[in-house]
Amino acid sequence: MGKEILRDQLRELVAYGKANDVRLVDDIAKIPAASYTDPALFEAEKQKVFRRLPLMLAPSCEIPQPGMYKAMTVADVPVLITRKKDGSVGAFLNSCTHRGNPVATDTGLEAQKASRFVCSYHGWTFTNEGKLMGVGYAQDFGTVDKAENCLKAFPVLERAGLIWVILDPESTLSIEAYLCGYDAVLETFGFADWHLFESRQLPGPNWKVAYDGYLDFYHLPVLHKDMLGARINGWPRRPRPSRSPIALTLLI
Numbered sequence: 001m002g003k004e005i006l007r008d009q010l011r012e013l014v015a016y017g018k019a020n021d022v023r024l025v026d027d028i029a030k031i032p033a034a035s036y037t038d039p040a041l042f043e044a045e046k047q048k049v050f051r052r053l054p055l056m057l058a059p060s061c062e063i064p065q066p067g068m069y070k071a072m073t074v075a076d077v078p079v080l081i082t083r084k085k086d087g088s089v090g091a092f093l094n095s096c097t098h099r100g101n102p103v104a105t106d107t108g109l110e111a112q113k114a115s116r117f118v119c120s121y122h123g124w125t126f127t128n129e130g131k132l133m134g135v136g137y138a139q140d141f142g143t144v145d146k147a148e149n150c151l152k153a154f155p156v157l158e159r160a161g162l163i164w165v166i167l168d169p170e171s172t173l174s175i176e177a178y179l180c181g182y183d184a185v186l187e188t189f190g191f192a193d194w195h196l197f198e199s200r201q202l203p204g205p206n207w208k209v210a211y212d213g214y215l216d217f218y219h220l221p222v223l224h225k226d227m228l229g230a231r232i233n234g235w236p237r238r239p240r241p242s243r244s245p246i247a248l249t250l251l252i
Contacts, residue, residue, distance in 0.1 A: 003188050022217070036206040045207075050075040054157070054164040054175045057081060061161065061196045063089070067113045067128060071104040077167045079154070080104045080117070082128040091156035091165040092130045097149040098122055098141075126151055159183040161191025 016022060035041065058070055058081055069082040071094055078094035080103070094102050096119035103117035103126055116133065117126045123136020130151035135144050155166040157175040160183045164175050176183075204210060213219075 046075040051167045054166050054178050056162050057165045058163045061194045071106040084129050089158045091154040093152035098124050160186035
């Protein structure tokens with residue numbers, strides 16, 4: 001199914017190119033600059049978007065072997081992704097269930113390997129499956145129910161060589177249902193057979209700046225004129241209705 005969708009999209013783009021035309025919406029969308037700069041709005045987005053919906057947090061090739069893990073912070077949430085002994089993937093809140101201290105280090109570099117994680121505050125030890133396996137100086141803590149003090153697990157799904165996580169332990173949203181077959185499209189790229197060469201962290205602007213930038217094609221004949229030319233197929237052309245329009249952004 002994935003290849004058929006990509007072929008249809010490519011045929012549609014070729015048809016527009018042959019017609020010397022481009023897909024446009026009926027009117028310009030005006031977006032206030034505050035949408036990108038308002039701290040309160042950004043906090044709401046983190047709560048209602050990034051902590052509620054599945055996020056692709058790692059390619060499978062980043063933790064290819066059992067015991068490998070990746071620690072990171074996403075939307076202010078400390079996350080620990082592990083490759084379990086059986087080869088499946090686990091995702092947890094990177095926070096000891098005793099006092100909340102991180103159990104794995106976020107180095108910002110490539111994934112590392114560990115069979116267990118030890119809290120550096122009181123020595124509580126967890127397996128890479130998130131289970132509490134030992135309590136340092138147990139006599140100081142009384143009776144501890146290990147089953148009740150495992151790392152908080154996030155919903156996680158590995159498909160098409162990509163690892164998807166929901167940053168809410170209580171979420172009942174099905175990641176598979178959310179993808180609604182898009183993972184079949186992603187299979188076309190063969191991510192499962194990729195090899196991680198290098199990992200970098202790049203600071204960037206508000207997430208919508210990058211998102212909207214890819215929807216704004218009018219910058220192509222200006223910013224990329226040396227590569228694409230000052231005019232691309234006679235662009236711009238007349239507006240035309242579209243069932244999947246390109247959004248045009250104007251900051252005011």
